[in-house]
Amino acid sequence: MLNVENIRQDFPMLQGKMMQQHPLIYLDNGATTLKPRAVIDAVVKYYEEYGANAHRGDYDLSYFVDQEYQQTREDVAAFLHAESEEIVYTSGATAGLNMVAYGIGERLLQEGDIVLSSEAEHASCVLPWMRVATKCHASLAYIPLQEDGRIDMDMLEQMMNERVKVIALAHIGNVLGYIAPMKEICALAHRYGAIVVVDAAQSAPHMPIDVKDMDCDFLAFSAHKMCGPTGVGILYGKKALLAQMEPMLLGGDSNARFDVCGNIQLKDAPYKFESGTQPIEGIFGLHAAIRYLQAIGMKEIHRYEQQLHAYAVARLKQMDNIILYNENNDTGIITFNVKGVFAQDAATFFNANGIAVRSGQHCAKLLNEVLQTSATIRASLYFYNTKEEIDRFLAVCANATMETCLDVFF
Amino acid sequence: MNNFMNDPMMLRSIIMDHYEYPRNHELKKEDGYLQKHMASESCIDDIYVQSKITDGIIEDIRFDGVACTISTSSTSIMSELLQGKTIDEAKKIIANYYQMIDGKDFDENVLQEAIAFHNVGKQANRIKCATIGWKAMEELIEESEAKK
Numbered sequence: 001m002l003n004v005e006n007i008r009q010d011f012p013m014l015q016g017k018m019m020q021q022h023p024l025i026y027l028d029n030g031a032t033t034l035k036p037r038a039v040i041d042a043v044v045k046y047y048e049e050y051g052a053n054a055h056r057g058d059y060d061l062s063y064f065v066d067q068e069y070q071q072t073r074e075d076v077a078a079f080l081h082a083e084s085e086e087i088v089y090t091s092g093a094t095a096g097l098n099m100v101a102y103g104i105g106e107r108l109l110q111e112g113d114i115v116l117s118s119e120a121e122h123a124s125c126v127l128p129w130m131r132v133a134t135k136c137h138a139s140l141a142y143i144p145l146q147e148d149g150r151i152d153m154d155m156l157e158q159m160m161n162e163r164v165k166v167i168a169l170a171h172i173g174n175v176l177g178y179i180a181p182m183k184e185i186c187a188l189a190h191r192y193g194a195i196v197v198v199d200a201a202q203s204a205p206h207m208p209i210d211v212k213d214m215d216c217d218f219l220a221f222s223a224h225k226m227c228g229p230t231g232v233g234i235l236y237g238k239k240a241l242l243a244q245m246e247p248m249l250l251g252g253d254s255n256a257r258f259d260v261c262g263n264i265q266l267k268d269a270p271y272k273f274e275s276g277t278q279p280i281e282g283i284f285g286l287h288a289a290i291r292y293l294q295a296i297g298m299k300e301i302h303r304y305e306q307q308l309h310a311y312a313v314a315r316l317k318q319m320d321n322i323i324l325y326n327e328n329n330d331t332g333i334i335t336f337n338v339k340g341v342f343a344q345d346a347a348t349f350f351n352a353n354g355i356a357v358r359s360g361q362h363c364a365k366l367l368n369e370v371l372q373t374s375a376t377i378r379a380s381l382y383f384y385n386t387k388e389e390i391d392r393f394l395a396v397c398a399n400a401t402m403e404t405c406l407d408v409f410f
Numbered sequence: 411m412n413n414f415m416n417d418p419m420m421l422r423s424i425i426m427d428h429y430e431y432p433r434n435h436e437l438k439k440e441d442g443y444l445q446k447h448m449a450s451e452s453c454i455d456d457i458y459v460q461s462k463i464t465d466g467i468i469e470d471i472r473f474d475g476v477a478c479t480i481s482t483s484s485t486s487i488m489s490e491l492l493q494g495k496t497i498d499e500a501k502k503i504i505a506n507y508y509q510m511i512d513g514k515d516f517d518e519n520v521l522q523e524a525i526a527f528h529n530v531g532k533q534a535n536r537i538k539c540a541t542i543g544w545k546a547m548e549e550l551i552e553e554s555e556a557k558k
Contacts, residue, residue, distance in 0.1 A: 343454065
């Protein structure tokens, strides 16, 4: 059982931080997460005790940086059940997803080919493919969603044919929070020779991931959504596919040698994708974050968030002033509106009560037609949120009306 | 400061009235209107503001689009307040409005119902909602002056 009170002691932001004269209740974990002391210390430790670049120096400090750099890669690989040479450092999920679209999509797609995605996708998952498909005279088609917003697997099966070369989907959607049946999707895709690119930005922080069992071809996520620093992320790719993939950037560290005739010999993956100095302090921080999450246990985290979510949803459903869009989802994402109040006005009311939630389209602008609203409020939970915080959140929900939402301006 | 400004019920009813029944809330297709589209990535607001400015007089202001309570009502109030004013008068009112939003001294008499937003800065991330329509109008005035 997860000990939330102990866990909260690890987070400086949870030690009495106030917002609008109320203790901060941070429910915007889908956007980014708070950092435990161990991660902050790891970042600082790089600057205070290491200082040197990786792969560059013939001296002890640089050697120690290399060791930590490589150990992180191995530990990330273990976290995903992958091999370390399948782990590429990136600047985040967005970079990883773009690298795949440009690096392999452009080589794979011929005129008339099809990329499949869905209308629930985050911009970072769908926009790179929109551009690459256009460039290759291929098309991007959207797998229809069921009424509740889940991927319609029957429709996906009907849409599959030999022209489908890529399926790009979120493992967990950032607006509705459903877990896509990725193993099933990968098996189906592979029967037709398509590759599957998984946006794991909302799943890797919240549940166990086994890329071998899932059998996905690529998977990307960001450190900052899992207690790590901003500016660093991971792209997993199957070894054979990474070997075929072209790097978007060339520069120092990614090449083995080059000459004046224009011959460039790139290093093998993952190094050929890591031109230039990587965010070393971020990698140190990512390492600490992964260790921190693993010490708690990804299964435990997932289970705890589901419990907290079920507790919140059971009560929200009883409130006449709340419209809930995803009561049956599988994760800690609660998407709702206050009846008759524009999402941003309601979010301001939460702010006035010390609660951080997000209003808007959550970077998934195609979804609004499915939900039939121009904007929603999203409360997204993490393992450091408590039942008491949820009670406070529920009390604010119950009290939200047009009048109370406007009163915070006077 | 008059009592009206410290009466939250009164100020709230002004905002709700302009949100539920926005004034000049229909765009015109006829000639003579300048138009500005205001949309930002960080915010949901996506509005169009039009103005017909002839010989230095603001003859008409119109707006439409998807927007929150604060941006809809502040734009609606602006559209009533600046209509029929000269460019110079309008500039003075707009300057006073920004002064108020920034928490500085301002002339409440020229702002009339717009004083409903005098505390919007308490919710810092909403200042842009309270000024989006006003910024559009400011740009339309500049555009009309540049055309001369």
